Amino acid sequence: MGQLMGGDPSLLRKINQAAVLRALRAAGRGCSLTDLARSTGLSRPTVEGVLDGLARADLVVETKAAETTAAGAAGVRRLGRPARRFRFRAEAGRLLGVEVGARRISAVLADLAGRRLGEASRGVPPDASAEERLERIEQAARALLGEGGQGAPAPRAVGVGTPGIVGQDGSVALCTALPGWTGLPLGERLRELFGAPVLVENDANAAVLGERWVGAAAGCDDVVMVLAGLSPGAGSLIGGRLHRGHGGAAGEIGALHLLGRQATPERLLATSGTPIDPLDERAVTRVLAAARAGDPRAEEAVARLVERLTHDVAALVLALDPELVVVGGWAAGLDQVVEPLHRELERYCLRAPRVVASALGGGAVATGAVRLALDHLEAELFTVAEVPD
Amino acid sequence: MGQLMGGDPSLLRKINQAAVLRALRAAGRGCSLTDLARSTGLSRPTVEGVLDGLARADLVVETKAAETTAAGAAGVRRLGRPARRFRFRAEAGRLLGVEVGARRISAVLADLAGRRLGEASRGVPPDASAEERLERIEQAARALLGEGGQGAPAPRAVGVGTPGIVGQDGSVALCTALPGWTGLPLGERLRELFGAPVLVENDANAAVLGERWVGAAAGCDDVVMVLAGLSPGAGSLIGGRLHRGHGGAAGEIGALHLLGRQATPERLLATSGTPIDPLDERAVTRVLAAARAGDPRAEEAVARLVERLTHDVAALVLALDPELVVVGGWAAGLDQVVEPLHRELERYCLRAPRVVASALGGGAVATGAVRLALDHLEAELFTVAEVPD
Numbered sequence: 075m076g077q078l079m080g081g082d083p084s085l086l087r088k089i090n091q092a093a094v095l096r097a098l099r100a101a102g103r104g105c106s107l108t109d110l111a112r113s114t115g116l117s118r119p120t121v122e123g124v125l126d127g128l129a130r131a132d133l134v135v136e137t138k139a140a141e142t143t144a145a146g147a148a149g150v151r152r153l154g155r156p157a158r159r160f161r162f163r164a165e166a167g168r169l170l171g172v173e174v175g176a177r178r179i180s181a182v183l184a185d186l187a188g189r190r191l192g193e194a195s196r197g198v199p200p201d202a203s204a205e206e207r208l209e210r211i212e213q214a215a216r217a218l219l220g221e222g223g224q225g226a227p228a229p230r231a232v233g234v235g236t237p238g239i240v241g242q243d244g245s246v247a248l249c250t251a252l253p254g255w256t257g258l259p260l261g262e263r264l265r266e267l268f269g270a271p272v273l274v275e276n277d278a279n280a281a282v283l284g285e286r287w288v289g290a291a292a293g294c295d296d297v298v299m300v301l302a303g304l305s306p307g308a309g310s311l312i313g314g315r316l317h318r319g320h321g322g323a324a325g326e327i328g329a330l331h332l333l334g335r336q337a338t339p340e341r342l343l344a345t346s347g348t349p350i351d352p353l354d355e356r357a358v359t360r361v362l363a364a365a366r367a368g369d370p371r372a373e374e375a376v377a378r379l380v381e382r383l384t385h386d387v388a389a390l391v392l393a394l395d396p397e398l399v400v401v402g403g404w405a406a407g408l409d410q411v412v413e414p415l416h417r418e419l420e421r422y423c424l425r426a427p428r429v430v431a432s433a434l435g436g437g438a439v440a441t442g443a444v445r446l447a448l449d450h451l452e453a454e455l456f457t458v459a460e461v462p463d
Numbered sequence: 464m465g466q467l468m469g470g471d472p473s474l475l476r477k478i479n480q481a482a483v484l485r486a487l488r489a490a491g492r493g494c495s496l497t498d499l500a501r502s503t504g505l506s507r508p509t510v511e512g513v514l515d516g517l518a519r520a521d522l523v524v525e526t527k528a529a530e531t532t533a534a535g536a537a538g539v540r541r542l543g544r545p546a547r548r549f550r551f552r553a554e555a556g557r558l559l560g561v562e563v564g565a566r567r568i569s570a571v572l573a574d575l576a577g578r579r580l581g582e583a584s585r586g587v588p589p590d591a592s593a594e595e596r597l598e599r600i601e602q603a604a605r606a607l608l609g610e611g612g613q614g615a616p617a618p619r620a621v622g623v624g625t626p627g628i629v630g631q632d633g634s635v636a637l638c639t640a641l642p643g644w645t646g647l648p649l650g651e652r653l654r655e656l657f658g659a660p661v662l663v664e665n666d667a668n669a670a671v672l673g674e675r676w677v678g679a680a681a682g683c684d685d686v687v688m689v690l691a692g693l694s695p696g697a698g699s700l701i702g703g704r705l706h707r708g709h710g711g712a713a714g715e716i717g718a719l720h721l722l723g724r725q726a727t728p729e730r731l732l733a734t735s736g737t738p739i740d741p742l743d744e745r746a747v748t749r750v751l752a753a754a755r756a757g758d759p760r761a762e763e764a765v766a767r768l769v770e771r772l773t774h775d776v777a778a779l780v781l782a783l784d785p786e787l788v789v790v791g792g793w794a795a796g797l798d799q800v801v802e803p804l805h806r807e808l809e810r811y812c813l814r815a816p817r818v819v820a821s822a823l824g825g826g827a828v829a830t831g832a833v834r835l836a837l838d839h840l841e842a843e844l845f846t847v848a849e850v851p852d
Contacts, residue, residue, distance in 0.1 A: 296709040319784020320685040323814040327781045393782035395708020425712040
């Protein structure tokens with residue numbers, strides 16, 4: 075696998091390459107060298123160097139100069155040969171994002187610019203073995219990549235969001251939510267399956283990357299996202315970067331409520347009459363609907379859910395002081411969550427952050443997984459030297 | 464005030480300067496150009512350039528080459544003129560570190576290498592006005608700097624640790640612990656008083672800097688330090704850098720316990736018989752001593768204190784996943800805190816960090832304040848250009 079070499083000089087080069095790539099993508103239909111030099115502030119030789127590298131990777135192509143609108147409008151090169159124009163080949167490969175859930179595997183296919191091409195999902199029993207779950211991942215992916223096997227090209231990179239603590243090698247260090255998942259070399263298994271680089275990340279971490287990319291946290295560098303669920307998790311961005319913690323366990327707040335009151339989600343939902351499995355989204359949805367319809371026991375259950383969510387979020391906010399809190403998981407579907415949560419945070423926190431519901435809803439983790447794959451692709455494009463494993 | 468200019472090139476220069484300064488300081492008695500070039504890996508012209516800058520600032524002096532032990536041992540320049548040798552002038556100025564407490568102002572004086580030259584403290588009533596408190600700061604500082612006024616030179620820089628949320632301009636944005644402190648332009652007032660740059664930081668943040676510099680967190684980049692007290696606060700290092708949060712309120716965990724149980728420190732200590740003001744260190748010390756002597760009510764009070772500390776620390780650990788937790792404030796004096804706390808964290812956290820007691824005890828905040836002043840001095844030495852305010 076490639077990796078970035080050197081110190082500051084390569085950092086500068088990386089920044090240059092990122093600027094050119096961004097300008098190329100933004101232009102969409104094609105840019106001239108002059109356009110790129112102007113929009114990036116770089117010299118023409120630097121731009122040419124970056125384009126050469128991208129062309130060698132088959133990711134940039136020279137377009138026919140049928141129209142020279144941009145150059146013409148700027149009054150440049152009206153006479154003589156039209157300027158050479160270049161275009162990013164987003165279609166040159168595909169990226170895959172996968173969410174591993176307790177009851178569902180979701181996958182999203184995207185082009186090399188991260189544009190969504192399709193999605194697929196497969197149900198899986200919560201008590202499925204690790205091998206069964208891996209099989210469903212393969213099925214969901216095949217539905218998107220094409221059954222062809224030999225014929226269909228491998229994705230350029232695969233991002234994966236999974237519950238649990240993920241090691242630096244992409245193995246699952248600890249996962250209490252999925253049977254047989256602890257210790258699984260998930261990255262390695264999926265690398266063999268897809269024949270492509272696989273980036274594994276904790277699901278809440280993937281979700282916050284997704285929300286920042288194209289969701290509720292766009293443009294925000296200090297974000298806490300809470301995935302409300304049976305075992306709630308949080309993903310945090312600090313200064314625009316994922317905060318994983320020293321051992322990858324940052325935001326694994328499942329035990330927070332045990333420190334205060336004794337409420338568990340099971341007990342909270344059981345208030346609405348019959349015990350409900352909070353892993354069962356449909357059951358949760360039923361309670362929420364009943365609360366909206368005015369059922370007092372369901373209303374009480376929802377109030378307690380919000381109370382626990384407040385406890386979890388307040389602890390995170392007091393520790394981290396983020397600019398923004400994004401509420402995801404089933405709590406994102408609650409109209410009555412964001413406002414009460416914000417009010418409660420104002421009571422407890424010296425400085426209360428903004429609170430918003432997830433914009434991506436159930437798609438946050440898989441979208442973030444695509445972003446992981448895209449980040450990997452970009453790092454690969456900016457690789458200065460190839461180092462054998 | 465000076466500030467760092469430019470992008471990556473100046474970063475590189477800063478790294479070079481820091482390396483030379485570190486080598487000079489480590490050598491203590493003086494180094495030759497050859498020594499410095501060898502120990503830093505930099506070229507002689509680069510080292511000469513850095514030395515020139517430091518000499519202009521009166522911080523480096525050429526020493527008499529009475530002995531050339533190091534060069535002689537390396538077999539270099541045995542013949543001919545002895546090599547020129549240079550020494551860092553730590554005595555060229557003084558740094559001041561101040562802790563603002565509810566009942567006490569503590570100040571530490573250090574030389575420009577951060578070596579402690581003396582300390583002083585002044586009691587202050589908890590209900591003192593902001594002006595009274597500022598006056599005690601001045602008294603403690605004068606005791607160290609000399610009464611001379613006009614005669615005594617101003618410190619090169621002053622670091623201050625204070626309770627509350629500190630704004631980027633050194634004013635106190637919010638402080639519930641000290642009367643009249645909210646809104647005080649503390650940095651500005653002390654700049655006028657000392658005629659020197661003043662760096663103001665939250666007290667727990669200063670404490671963690673102190674522990675990392677010369678205390679229990681030496682060499683550790685991911686640290687949470689908890690200052691146990693009436694309104695407990697935490698300071699966190701992430702990747703070796705202070706995590707202040709978006710609005711400077713990270714670690715202001717005073718309200719954490721309200722989320723869970725209803726225990727307050729007053730009530731906890733009241734268990735031991737008579738209500739005790741936890742701001743009163745002597746009263747807390749009495750309870751701790753009684754617990755050690757086997758008084759069952761005092762033991763119960765201490766057990767509850769540890770319980771609340773566990774709650775606070777566990778929330779921080781779940782959110783941040785640090786490598787190390789340092790326990791400071793009065794809890795640092797409890798022999799029976801570190802082990803039970805670590806055991807409890809192992810129950811609640813998927814990955815429990817190491818837990819140690821503060822090595823600096825009551826001196827952590829003032830020591831960290833000296834480190835703030837030293838950091839400022841170093842940044843100033845590395846200034847590439849002076850920019851007028």
